[in-house]
Amino acid sequence: MATARDPAAVLQHALLTRLKLRQLALLQAVDRHRTLGRVAAEMRLSQPAITKALHEVEDIFDAPLFERTSRGLLPTPAGDAVLEYARRWLAELEATAQVLTSIGSGRSGRLRLGLTQWVPQQLLSTALTHLLQGTPRTAVMTREGVTDELVAALMAGELDCAIGRSYDGPVTGVVQQAFYEQEPCLMVAAASVKRLSRGPLDWARLAQLDWILPPPNTPMRRTYNAVFVGAGVQPPQPLLETTSMRSIETVLRTEANAVCILARDVVAEMAQGGVVAALPYRLGWMLPPVSFFTLKQLEQQPAVVSLRAAVMQTARQMQAKARAAA
The missing domain is CATH 1.10.10.10 (Winged helix-like DNA-binding domain superfamily/Winged helix DNA-binding domain)
Structure with a gap:
């Protein structure tokens, strides 16, 4: 039958x-x-x-x-x-070819790492140093972008792991682990700090300044818009929409009323050049935590496991140092 x-x-x-x-x-x-x-x-x-x-x-x-x-x-x-x-299968085939070529050159393999610029340089340095100075060394391909872009690249098989902000959108086959929290602060040109920090924190007054914001429909832009709405203020129309640190610093050099929100520890790094500085306000909330992303089928791969451990150890040390200094 x-x-x-x-x-x-x-x-x-x-x-x-x-x-x-x-x-x-x-x-x-x-x-x-x-x-x-x-x-x-x-x-x-x-x-x-x-x-x-x-x-x-x-x-x-x-x-x-x-x-x-x-x-x-x-x-x-x-x-x-x-x-x-098809895109995913062919991307995996290309990645396999690159890994085998790296192994043939005496390296331990090849890892494709996505990075967002909005995390401390110390974390990024840890990631690259861990991969490039191992014995044998790992060949690395890096790609910068906002978290949405990095997660999409992971899902498309174009990246093996990424360091970005926590992500609340729909994902398939991607795992994330939050490991580092950051306090936000307002960043302006160093020459404008005294003038722009007069009086208490006033979101209505701040909304009249020339804002630098992330592009529309990104997690951070939605976060910042929610802050203004929560304060009863219409979100400002930005002067510049970007996630590029170089673009942000360039505009702050030339626009006396320009302002943006960045992580306090990132601002501290940038402020060492004397061009930018933080306004002396505490915003009373935290940024979405920095998270480590990878594909579910790769989360136990030795290179991914060791990289995640190295980055998280550095994050714990940084936060312990920050608590001791507070």
């Missing part, structure tokens, strides 16, 4: 036995160019050959992956899902 077969199991069998990596690369090329003629030119094949190859891939997945429109070939819902996994 015939029995019904699980459609997912049938599809999985087709993928295991028929799907080839070059077919995933073809899908990416179609998504990138959106016309078969351009794909054929890139891959140095005839357009009929590309058309046949695309039909073969769609037959494997048992679904149309692209539809013809006036704007070219656009992914169907099934195509979007397949492209997401």
